[in-house]
Amino acid sequence: MDLPPPMVRDLAIDLGTSTTSILARGQGVILSEPSVLARVVETGEVVAVGSDAARMMGRTPEGLQAMRPLRGGAITDFESAEGLIRSFLHRVGVRRLNRPRIVVCVPSSITPVEQRAVKEAAHRAGASEVQLLGYTMAVALGAGLPLDQPQGSMVVDIGAGTTEAAVVSLGGVVALELRRMGGLDLDADIRSYVWRRHRLDISAESAEQVKLALGTARPPEPAAGAERSVTVRGRLAGTGAMEQITLSGIEVADAIYDNVMVMVDAVVACLGWAPPEIANDLIGNGIHLAGGGALLDGLAERVATNCRIPVTIVDDPLRIAVEGAGRCLGMFSQLDGFFLTDYAGSFR
Ligand SMILES: Nc1ncnc2c1ncn2[C@@H]1O[C@H](COP(=O)(O)OP(=O)(O)OP(=O)(O)O)[C@@H](O)[C@H]1O
Ligand SMILES: [Mg+2]
Numbered sequence: 593m594d595l596p597p598p599m600v601r602d603l604a605i606d607l608g609t610s611t612t613s614i615l616a617r618g619q620g621v622i623l624s625e626p627s628v629l630a631r632v633v634e635t636g637e638v639v640a641v642g643s644d645a646a647r648m649m650g651r652t653p654e655g656l657q658a659m660r661p662l663r664g665g666a667i668t669d670f671e672s673a674e675g676l677i678r679s680f681l682h683r684v685g686v687r688r689l690n691r692p693r694i695v696v697c698v699p700s701s702i703t704p705v706e707q708r709a710v711k712e713a714a715h716r717a718g719a720s721e722v723q724l725l726g727y728t729m730a731v732a733l734g735a736g737l738p739l740d741q742p743q744g745s746m747v748v749d750i751g752a753g754t755t756e757a758a759v760v761s762l763g764g765v766v767a768l769e770l771r772r773m774g775g776l777d778l779d780a781d782i783r784s785y786v787w788r789r790h791r792l793d794i795s796a797e798s799a800e801q802v803k804l805a806l807g808t809a810r811p812p813e814p815a816a817g818a819e820r821s822v823t824v825r826g827r828l829a830g831t832g833a834m835e836q837i838t839l840s841g842i843e844v845a846d847a848i849y850d851n852v853m854v855m856v857d858a859v860v861a862c863l864g865w866a867p868p869e870i871a872n873d874l875i876g877n878g879i880h881l882a883g884g885g886a887l888l889d890g891l892a893e894r895v896a897t898n899c900r901i902p903v904t905i906v907d908d909p910l911r912i913a914v915e916g917a918g919r920c921l922g923m924f925s926q927l928d929g930f931f932l933t934d935y936a937g938s939f940r
Contacts, residue, residue: 603684604917605677606697606730607710609662609753609774610884612642612676613914614684617921621914623684629672630658636671641679650795664772665699665754667706674713681717691720695917699754700726700932701770707932724932725917727751728758729765731882733930734916735906739763744870745877748859748895749913750885752776755855757862759870763930767865769858775885778803778848785847786826790837794826802844809856809890812846852894855885859895878902882909 604615607627614623625642632639633655640648640658648658661673677696686692694714698707707724714722725733727749737745740763748757752775759767779799786792786799794802805822820841828835859879863871879901881892886909896903906912920930 601685601690602693602695602921603681603686604695604697604914604921605680605714606914606917607662607673607677608697608751608913609660609776610751611910612680613911614680615914615918616684617918621911623680625680627660627662627676628658629661629676629679630656631672631675633657638675638679641676660753662699663753663776665701665756665770666772667702667709670706670709673709674716677710677713678717681714681719686718688718691718693721693723693921694719695723695725695920697725697727697730697913697917698932699770700728700756700758700768701754701772702932723920725920725930726756726758726765726768726932727754727883727913728756728768729760729930729932730913730916731880731906732758732760732916733919734912734914735880735882737877737880739930743877744866744873746859746862746866746874746879746901748862748879748881748883748886750774750855750881750883750888750891752884755858755885757859759862759866759874761870761873766867766870767862769862769865771854771858773851773854774883775800775803775888777851778807778888781848781851782807782844785843786824786837786839787829789843791829792824792826792835792837793829794824798824798826802839803848803888806839806841806844807848807888808841808845809852809888809894810845812842812849814842852888852891855891856894856898860898863899863901874901878904880904880906882906882912884910 602617606613612627626646628645630640630645630648667673711722731747744761755771757769782799825836892903
C-alpha cells in the first residue's frame, strides 16, 4: 500500500537571545518560547526547553544547568544551541520524513563556525535546506521595505542580546553596525546599580520588571520621571535578610543611560557609513525600529534627535523578524544576496 506523502511545511525561525519563534508557511507563528535549555551537566542530557527551562533559571540544584545558548550576538554554547533548535523543531512536528525547508534568523555577527552549527542542527532535526538571515534583513523584509529598489532604507533591531543597525538598498546591505548588547544588559545595569547604591541583591527577573516599569532613554534629569517610582525586593548584603526598597525613575534612567547611548550611537555610526545619496533617501523614508528594545520609553525620540531623521516603531516589533523570514519561504532561489553568507559588517 502506498503511504500518502508526508506533509512538508516550510518554516521560519527567529533564534533570538531571549525568545525563539517559529512560523509555518500558511499558518503564521506556531511557537514562541524562551530560548532557554536545561540539561544535566555531566551527561549533557536535555531535561527541559522553553518556558519549562526558563522557570528553572537561577533555581537549579548542583548538577543541573539552565542557560541561554545565545548571548551578545554569539552562540555561547554550541551543544545547547543545537539541543534548543532540535527540540523546538521536533515540537512543531519536524521529522526526518517530512524534510521542510527552513530560514533561520540569527545575529548578523555570528561567525562561519557558528553559522555551520546552526545549519547542522536544523539539518540533523530533519530540514532539507537551511538558509540563514541576519536579524536586520529579516526586519527589513517584515516591514515590507522596497529592498530591490535603488532607494536606501534603514532598519534597527534592538533585541535582548544584540543591537543591529543596517542600511539596505538594491537588495543588499550597504552599511551595518553591530553591538554585542541589548535589553539583557540594561537589566544587568539595573541589578548592579541596586547592588552598588542600595546593597541589595535583586534577581534578573526583578531587574527586568524595574526596566519595563521605569526604563527610559530620556536623560537622567527630573523630566525622566523622578516622580514615578517602583518597589523591588532583594537580599540585603551581608545579612541574607529580605528587604524592600523604592527606586525612582531618575535612578533607573541613570543606571541604564550609558548602554542606551551605546544603542543610539550604533545607529548614528551606521548612518555615517551610508553614502550621501542614500542618507538623503533616509530623511524621506525614516528609520524603522524593531525588537523589544524599540519599546523602551523615549528611545525612538532619542534616535530621531541624534540622527535628525524621523523614526517609526514597526508594527509588532517582537514578531517582525520571524514574519520577515516567513516572506522568504517559497522564493529561496530568488533571494541570493539577502542571506547571511553574502555580507559582513563592521563590529565593535
Ligand atoms: N516595553 C519595553 N521596554 C523596554 N524593553 C523591553 C520592552 N518590552 C520588551 N523589552 C525587552 O526586549 C528584549 C526582548 O526583545 P526581543 O524579543 O526582540 O529579543 P530577542 O529577539 O530574543 O534577542 P536578540 O534579537 O538580541 O537575539 C528583552 O530584553 C525585554 O526586556
Ligand atoms: Mg531578535
